[in-house]
Amino acid sequence: MGKQRGRVRTHSRRQLLRTAGIGLTGVLGGCLSSAQSPTPVSILSAGSLQHALENGLKPTVDVPLRVESHGSATVARLIDEGQRDPDIVAVADTALFDAPISPPWYSAFASNAVVLAYNPDTSGGQRMEEAGTERWYVPLVEDTVSLGRTDPDQDPLGYRTLFVLELASRYYDDAPDLRAVVPTREQRYPETGLLSQFETGSIDAAFAYRNMAVERGYDYVSLPNRIDLSDRRYADEWYSTTAYELPSGQRVEGGPIEYGAAIRTDTESVRSVFEQLTTGAYLDETGFVLGDRFPRFEGDVPGTVPTATQEE
Incomplete structure (x- = not known):
């Protein structure tokens, strides 16, 4: 009774997003691989995402990744104080997107326990x-x-x-x-x-x-x-x-755990990585809690973000 190793299965909507995302990522990845020495995409992430990003996300994208991880409050502070300027930021609490960093939009993409x-x-x-x-x-x-x-x-x-x-x-x-x-x-x-x-x-x-x-x-x-x-x-x-x-x-109130990610540099390669980060199969495989409410978008999502990942 004390131990539990089962994983939550995703719902049909996320499976559709994932299928569309893999296809889009493959197209973008193919374009990027044809260029010489593609510019690495930098991700500043929550510490609890580090293992999943390094071992789950990296092998699924054709773009080099630079992942730096800290506690999410530290991640937010580093950006707010101008000490870091990543292409993508991913935190373990979307409340940190209200303050101290306030992106114009973000994707809530997973939960946890x-x-x-x-x-x-x-x-x-x-x-x-x-x-x-x-x-x-x-x-x-x-x-x-x-x-x-x-x-x-x-x-x-x-x-x-x-x-x-x-x-x-x-x-x-x-x-x-x-x-x-x-x-x-x-x-x-x-x-x-x-x-x-x-x-x-x-x-x-x-x-x-x-x-x-x-x-x-x-x-x-x-x-x-x-x-x-x-x-x-x-x-x-x-x-x-x-x-x-x-x-x-x-003041942070208790609430259901929600991970959020935002693009800070809008390029084709960054969007490709962002889509896999927020919809990739690695999330389920590494024990995150998913469901049909993810991914969910908040704010003014730009048209450059792949439509396959936008809330309908």
Whole structure:
């Protein structure tokens, strides 16, 4: 019951988009490959996308990619302060497209779920496995498991972990105030290196996105969907009752997880990569949560964006 390895199947609309996208990408890729030394397309992305982009997206496009990944709040800050100017930006929370960066349009292209990944080879990880979906918080409260999480000031996974803990306190009848009891500063690790702490023996378990556990083959405890931030049915009356204030003063409310991407350099090669990034099969294969609501466009989508990916 505690572990779940199944993947959500995509719906027919996304399959149609993907089919059209592959054809278009092939045409564009063929044109680009005929040129000498095509200019690399740069992507500044959320840390939870790094593995998927490097190992899933790169092999599907004919354009060289330069991928740089950080926590999404850091990604937004780097662009806002002029320290980075990528061709494509992809973040793990579309709220960051409201502030501090405000693209004229973007595509919401995938969801995710917060899970508790664990190392079954440690005594703490074994306790987490035994606790399962209904009692996972007990070893954390008893401090018998060394826990890893990310910094809420640097990326959405960090503040979503706090949302999960707060919602769990209300969901389970005998749970204490988990948001107050569980977090300590010593638990914080960069998102891009969080699960690698299993290899070093630094932690027994970590709050992570489902795709992070799936693509690395780690065991994980699935949380109820009223807690894991994956289900839109609980958006307004449940998830949104949690919040976190970033150092910038921006208040981020709890909500269903949505990844968003925007084009910053409008060229044929960038549009080709963007389409595969937002509709490619690699998303399903690496454990992201998809569905017929993706991709969804917000803002004034230019006519240069392939019509196969535009909301009808």
